Amino acid sequence: MSVSVDLGADERGGSVGLDLAELLSTRLLVQGNSGSGKSHLLRRLLEGSAGTVQQVVIDPEGDFVTLSDAFGHTVIDAPAYSLSEVATIGARIREHRASAVLSLEGLEVDDQMRCAAAFLNALFDAPREQWFPALVVVDEAQLFAPAAAGEVADDARKASLSAMTNLMCRGRKRGLAGVIATQRLAKLAKNVAAEASNFLMGRTFLDIDMLRAADLLGMERRQAEAIRDLERGQFLGLGPAIARRPVLVRVGAVKTGTNHAAPVLLPLPGAADSELLLKPGPAPAREIAPPPPPPRPAELIHAIQAPPALPELPQLSDEDRGDRLQGVLRSLAASFTGQPAPALYQDFTIGCRMGGIAPVPSLSEFRKLFALALAGINDEESWSEALAIGAALPEDMLAPFMAIARAARDGAACPEDGELARIYGTASLGRVKRLLGYMEERGVIVIRNDLGGGRSIALPHLAWTTASTSRAA
Structure with missing residues (x-):
């Protein structure tokens, strides 16, 4: 069955569709600076394919939770669950083919990466009989598949990058079609981005990102300037699920919105009374005495009390010391199985201390004494x-x-x-x-x-x- 999702209109006003069946086999990469309309494009895709294919959204900012009201997506509020519980929920969603939004809002970046990794691994590790087709949409993918180590914990970065690599490189055979969106291609791991065959490139201004986007679209480098001139909501599309040649797409309207309102200009209130702003606060109820001056170094030295001295070990006679030393050596010789001398010396020093033998013979002296003990010489x-x-x-x-x-x-x-x-x-x-x-x-x-x-x-x-x-x- 072939289903086309209407993304919007091209330069001539004609409809630009996205072949959903082809997308499930070839994956999609969306790139654009903040404010270019990436989330709007993803929402258009999700709304157009809702009810046709299972959808799973990794949502770091809580932008897509409104899909629940209009399309019945299950919202998973990640901060309310442990990692094991998130993995269990992911396995259940895969089993029952339920569409869901994993909202990571409120978590630190490290915890977002660990949570996304546990959830994606649960989808990926589902048994073969549950390998149904599903769109897995990951917004802000550069957070979960960074191109370089940053200020996040190494274990979280490795787990998240591994899960994203599995999704994009090996997910197709398991029915998982990755749809990833990123603000900058340079921040996204290349082995993750390289697995996408469909591209929708939005507005970007940095030369390195424009050139890389142009290379992915098959455009000459002198044409890369066109990416800088794109308006909000415009994307250049290419791929077997979109078009065989780069096509300009103006994304159409959506039914649902985000919980986060876009910033708008509001008129400032009237001039505030300066006396009201600069009026000192009420006097404190009581005077607080200033802290005492710090003690001088000499006073600190006298104030520090030396720890009590340990009692001295009882002095052994030469005969007792020799007997105890021979006892330690005989014990080591009886259990000798070829261990190196430094390792045996550690056991020897412990035995001497436990026996109250002081001073402990040096390593070179121990080698000679132990050789005599092995030979049975006291x-x-x-x-x-x-x-x-x-x-x-x-x-x-x-x-x-x-x-x-x-x-x-x-x-x-x-x-x-x-x-x-x-x-x-x-x-x-x-x-x-x-x-x-x-x-x-x-x-x-x-x-x-x-x-x-x-x-x-x-x-x-x-x-x-x-x-x-x-x-x-």
């Missing part, structure tokens, strides 16, 4: 020679080296690869073999594999050797 002093040799190795190799040194000094069996892997913080036995190979290349250990499959490791600098694993078994 007494640092008696291992000074082995530690001096281990200093030639990377820090992460000190723990497995000290485990080998401990077994060698005690004459115990050489640690298995799995045990060395746990101490080294890895699950790869291949890394353990490369570790031992690196130690042997540096000359700190000598590995001997016997014919029985056993292995022993010697520390040539200390003349210590582990027992063979075969003999230990």
Whole structure:
């Protein structure tokens, strides 16, 4: 079914129609400065198509609420609802094919953007069986799809821009035909404006807007001056739903009006009595004492009381401190799974503070103490020679080296690869073999594999050797 909406008259007085069926597939962009007649044009379109197709209006200024009286549109007063309630109402409107006006008047710009996004997303996310054709008219579209970030919250801008992009780019398959109006094309996001195939360009004065409007209308740039000369209520139209060549449209009359009256000149009242305007007010009932002078800096310093000092922690003996320190280290070693030293050090400092250990060892000292704990060594002093040799190795190799040194000094069996892997913080036995190979290349250990499959490791600098694993078994 083809329905034409009469927009008004052309230069010759003939009627200019807008093919509603074509509009549902191709969308419409309206541009014009404030006072050029954009809202009047949208009202003409809405009144001409009311009762033929579902209409949904995003109205930031409350200009279109009067459609309710004449055509039965449901008015949604956004300030009275939460975002979730607005989304629920949007889903119901889509389901029941009801025409509605979402009035955002009274909300801050951020809240207008969030509310419009929730409402449009509800229309867009409707199930497939509810994809009926609907005109979605967005007045002042530059508020909801700004070309650049402004003084609004980033989350509100992103949500609103995403909803407008969905409407104009992906809404056609869902039956949603976007009709957007803006004061300036330069303020409107290009990916939103570019999806419209029909244009109605009203009066504008800035060169950048005139040139962009002329480009959209397929006019040469020297013809862009014609856009500046348009009168109020005149628009240049182009598109498959309007005309194949730019046509001048003088928008016709409308049945409904806006709640906001246009400013008109009124005669000023007579000259007011100067004595009445300049007459001082009644004297105060009582004198108000002036505020005391601000205190001097020295007085403020003396007035500030220092917070009470914290009680000092009890002093630990060297033996108690060493025992508590070893307890913290053993607890960390038991749960070690290869975490990096800085992360372990944070847990170590917390454990020291909880245990009243002060001062807390530094990170470099912690690395050495923790390597000894992993190797099962509690007494640092008696291992000074082995530690001096281990200093030639990377820090992460000190723990497995000290485990080998401990077994060698005690004459115990050489640690298995799995045990060395746990101490080294890895699950790869291949890394353990490369570790031992690196130690042997540096000359700190000598590995001997016997014919029985056993292995022993010697520390040539200390003349210590582990027992063979075969003999230990």
